[in-house]
Amino acid sequence: MQSSSSSSPLSKTHVKLLAFDLQSLVQTATSPPMFARDCVPLSWVEVLGTVTFYDNKPDRFLKFAVDDGTGCVPCILWLNHLRSPIFSCNGRREPRDVQLIAHVAANHASKVRIGAVARVRGMITSFRGAMQVTVSDVVIETDPNTEILHWLDCIRLARRVYDRASGAT
């Protein structure tokens, strides 16, 4: 999977998946785990749905869940940029830039509210074996049609691209 992961174009894009599809991804027992959909490795995902769960730990993380009608996707937005060496790339990134990213993350966190329709992009990860999304950015959608468009997009892309990609592998 590792070799195909590096070469698959789908592992380098935010695939649009419905919650049930995301939950059904196969994850490897490696550390960190890798995820695949019908043997097609995936890394990044975009989900859209209504925020149904919200747990904010200031300066640590924001946990929330989006429900797109097919399932619930747990999301985690890290807010501990100024504490964790991960975000500073072990000191290689300038503190000013780390602070800037922290502000951007805080801005994303401030937009998340229960009931809001959020488009979430991030990396596919798992916590205690359960699938989750480590959030890169959050966009609050105000047009209800976007939710419908997202469903249709997920179906269309699954049919035209993702399924065919699995067939190709």
Next chain:
Amino acid sequence: MGNCGEGETFKISDLFGQRRPFSATSSIAAPARCPRTHPKLRRHAEPSSLRGSPNSISEFLLPLNYPVSLYGRLTLPDHGDEGCNCPYGKNSCCFRFCDGDSSVCCDVLRFDFSMLHQRVKIVSFNFLPFEHGGGFLEIIRWEFLHFDGERNSIPLWFGTHPLTEDCTKAKYHVHGMIESLSPVSSVPCVTGNSATSGDMVYLRGFLVKILACEWNLCTAKDGVGIVMESNGESCRDHAFTKDVMVYFCGFASSWHAVITKLVRRAIVISGLKKKLIHIGKDVMEKMLVTAENSVLQLLRQPTKLSWNGDKRISHRGSEECCNYTGLVRGVYMEGTVVELDKEVWLLLTDHQLLLPHGLRAGAVISVKNAHIFRVKYSWGKVTVEGLLKMYCLSKCSSAVFQNRGGVYVEYCKHASCGFDAELCPTNLKLAVPFSLLICHCEAMWADFLLEPITAGKASRRSDGSSSMYSRKGYSGQLIRRIISSNEIGVTLLGFLKISPSGWLQFVDGTYSLDVLIPDLPASWNSSGLCEVDDYNVIIVGKPDSLANPLDCPPFSCRSIFGSCPDKDRRMEFDIIVHFHWSKVTCRSLSRHLSDTMKNEHEQPISGAFHLLRIVHQFPPQQRYCGGSIAAPAMLVEAILLPWDLLVSGKDVEHVSHSAFTNGAEAPGNVCGNWAGVPSKRKKIAHGSRTDSGPMEGDDCSFLSQLNYQRVPCLLTFRASKTEHIGCLTLTKVGLSKDNVKNGIGCDSSFHKVWLEFKSTDVVKFMVLKIGGYYMLKHQKEDPICKHFGNAADRKLLFASEELLWNISFDIADDLFERVCNNYASRKNIIPRKTMMEPWFHQFLASSDCCAHISAAIGDSFITDLLSLEFSLKAVSLGGSFNDLPYPQELPQPPLSSELCHARVFTEGNLVSIHGDVVSIEILENGLGNLYPSSENFSGDYQEGILFGAKSSIIHVLTGSDIVCLSGSLKKQTSSLGLGPGVNATFLRVLKLRGSKFMFTPVSSVKINSWGKITDPCMIKPPEKWFSSDASFSSEIVSSSLISHLEEQSRNGAVQLRGRVTAINSLIMEMENSHVASNGLHLRFSFQNPLINIPIASFFVEDGTSSCLCWCNAEQALTLLRLYDKLPQPAFESSNWTLKWVKDGSNNCGSSAFYLNKVLRQHHRIVVSNFGSMLDSPRQDLVISAGRNDIRHSDEDLLKHIIFNACCGRAWTIMGTVLDSDTARELGKHVCLQRDFELEGIQHVWVTKVSSTEAHLEAKQVLDELLSGT
């Protein structure tokens, strides 16, 4: 095996049988290992080249793995011994080791006074065979066979038979410390028997300087103090302060090796004679001289030493005299240069000094009494040591180099001619072979290319150069770097010569450097050695042009003094050395320079001169004559001014100065002061310039008729530094027609001539400058006089004996206003400010001759000059080519008209482009070159990267426009150093459509200034991608997925729906139109943010893949979400104040509003992403501002704007898919940072961007799903 550890005895003859250096040190090293390896076994395996190479010894010193011993005696050299087979022969000063049968030169570690002439056992040693037999023994460890007790004193004479010498006078002694000793030298002398026969004999000897103790007991004749000292009764500490010279002569000269070992040791020499020694002709010095009964006594080292030697340190901090012990890393230049510990260079250039045989790589040596210079170069620190009057290539004036005296004279007068002399240089400079300079520049170039570049933190150099160009992936385009001599840190030493190709080159036997000397005098000849300290090295090359590095630093001792790199190796870039003639110091060339000046001085310029203005210098054209290649033709196009310059042979001191200073008289009138010069009035007939004119003896009578046709001037000649009276007079041509009425020459009187130079006059051709004014002396046979009256439009052969003198015109300040008013009122075209512009002052630069003209009486000439310059301005000056009042077209050469009829080649006019070179790109395939020359196709790399290329594309910023010139350029002296950042004039380029131009075989380049390197990203992409009026509409474009773009036809229209994930590169600048026509600055408005984005690239994804979307202008503004409100955290993070924010205002709060604020300060901002193209927070954004460093708050705000753009809604994007070649072409114009990552990614040129209408898109997708497509 059984012999391991027992040892084996060698005879010296056994050593001589070895042809390879070996080390018998197993007794002091690790336990011996078996089996034994005898050096004899390898005798035939050794390469002969190893022998005699002092640097290879350490690497090939073969160790014997079993103990070996030698038995014999250590003796002093016998100078009568003809059997000594060391390289120095009977002059050798080495110890000798004898085993009864034979002897060998040797040296001893831990020398003991007592071992002399005693039988010893050598248990550990190295042996170094000489190339021509014999060898050198390095005794490391030894032991007495029979120890007779420690000896403290030893007689100097070891002979068994007493010498027939009167020893009654040998009653003196000296007690002191040996400070230094001279080399052994032979001097002629007359002694007993020889005096009667009249024959001279040569007496060997050396001088020893001893710092003697002035304590009364020590100086007492009975030597009480010495006796007490030898008995261990040191009653007090000694004071070694008095200089005493002892002459070891005759038999005692063999003690040189011993005395060398005793430097800084306390000794007593008794039984000395006192004599007055003549040193040289005038110097006499009282010395102590050794005698037969002289005895050397070694004393214990005093506990408290009052030593005056260490205090003899020069008052100059950079140099001192001291001792140094270090490991020899290399010996070079036949032993004249020794590298110690990689940071100390020992210079042993004095041939009178016999170097010890043991001076080899790997040896630890101690250097005593050396002059030490601590030199700090830009490339490192070096300590330079010189042994007693050592000289090196330095900045010494000729006065430093004194005539060499004998050894004794120099030794005794060391203080006056050595390091204490004020003449000694305070700053040593290093002159390296040019091939090493090239290697050093290559290394600097490689560092420059490989250094981690962050655009925002690009190092701005004092010369304006920048490392902005070294971004990865920016291949194909040339980049330029200027390295100053301060950065390089070495002096150039070589000869200037003209290469067979006709270029001026600086050569030193290892390399030939192209050189650019703007002020090279026309009278220059190629003799003499030149030294240049102040220079610049200009490197122009491709970013990927990394040469193979040397295996050691170019300026290491090994590189400099070892073998030079291959001089024929090909460089991957062009190197030009630029300096001024005024900065050149001619070593041994003072004669040459003075001769030049002398000739000029002896032949003061006088007579009548034509005045020419060089318009164009044609690149040398290859000619064919009778089927063979003839010398290239050198042709210059010039304008013949309707004015002649008459120069009086009289020095200005003979003429009243008041004529020049009194400008009250109006032109056109006879100047009273001039008329007042006592003279016989002599009218000069118009057109009689071919006669001798106003020569000496005319008493300046030609100045008597001053009116509008004659303008007096004062001439200053640079070389002779003399001033002469001159007069500018209208020629017959100038006086023709109705010019007489106005008193000025009009445009019609400017005639064009072509001067052809012979191949032998390449220097005269080379030093000509386009745009310069030159004076050509009237001769009966000079080409212009010969065809006087009809010289116009003729090609005239320039005679070798003629000389073109560069002349400049210095006009009084009041000239401008006066001439401006007069001229403007008549022709109404010269604005005052233009006369102040630099181009007008170009010809006022330094020249061979300067004509000072008073504005008050030089009106007519100056007006002509201005008229000429303005007639040429349109084709030679900068500014937008579109703004030219009329497309200045030069007369079409006949060839062009023929081509036009043929309708095969591109049509157009020849124009000149002036501006800043933004980028240069080399095209390997020769595209864009309609006028290829055979030379270009030959690929001759001597032409260089640029000029040897088949074709190149040069973008030039002219005013606010960028024009593109393509084709192949000929190498010319005036075009050397052409690269991004220079301000240049491209002459006679063919104007094509739009902003495209093409080089022709007659095109040439004139570099006006080296300028500053501007941002490469200011290149606009080709026009075809700018057009927003795409030939398609959304109705006929079907929606596509990015992963399916590959299937789309190239350059076909597509529509995408996706989100921006990251930016790739972004250029933002202030809208040019922010200054309204009335000069007022326009205010920011939502409709017109006054922001221009010439080019931007965004990563866009749609869930299937990513593509790179290129766009500009409005599309880029939209994708950047500049019209959206910036989130509040952006201000908190970037510490931006909100003073401009007004609640409820549409104008404020948007990203565009804040970007406008930032751009007002910086005018131009370039952003590049070196980080993730997928995860927006992981973008590594590097921001550079155009003019100055960008503030942190501004930088943070810009990053917030970009992050905001990457976290937005989905866009519906229409555009065209770019094929890979086009995308690569586009990528070269901007900073495409990661071509390796972008392999396989699709590129789209965006023509329209709009917000996605979700319900329409949803309907379309639903239809698609329902239809099953």
